[in-house]
Amino acid sequence: MDFVHLDTYLNYIDANIILGRLENEGINCWLMDENTVTVNPIWNQAVGGIKLMVASQQAEWALELLSAFKEEKKQAIKCIHCGSGNIEFVTTPRKASNWLGAFAGFFLGDLALPVDKVYHCFDCKAEFSQEKMDKKNEF
Ligand SMILES: [Zn+2]
Structure with a gap:
């Protein structure tokens, strides 16, 4: 059976959520390089992330399901x-707060500085934390 590469994920949680949802719909699919990226996340860039592989006969159907999931x-x-739905949960490096942090960041890159996860809006360019999002959605 032939499989085609349909989508790529940077973490196993997103990848497995989509995998489970597609399998629920009867799609024959699996994740390539999941173990490599999960055990050693620094290899994510080298192997090109976790790849969603789908049976080629079901690729068109799977693609329709994927775009429906993204729309959802x-x-x-x-x-x-701004109320736009065009947002992503992204990783952003923290700013160096002193000269030592700047020095370490220069030589070690992202490894030295802890990273924050924030929502980034691609329409108004705003960035905000999960906590702000939760407060906004409380009634
Ligand atoms: Zn916005």
Whole structure:
């Protein structure tokens, strides 16, 4: 059976959520390089992330399901500033707070500085934390 590469993920959680949802719909699929990236995340760039492989006969159907899942996600998560659904949960390096941090950051890159995960809006360019998002959604 032939498999085609349909999508790529940077972490195993997103990849497995999509894998499970596709399998629920009867799609024959699996994840390539999942173990490599999960055991050693620094290899993520080298191997090109976790690849979603789908049976070629079901690729068109799987692609339709994938875009439906993405649309669903956009409807569920909205920017707290402009209300756009065009946002992603992204990793952003913390700013160096002193000369030592700047020095370490220069030589070690992202490894030296802890990273923050924030929502980034691609429409109004705003960035905000999960906590702000939770406060906004409280009633
Ligand atoms: Zn926005």
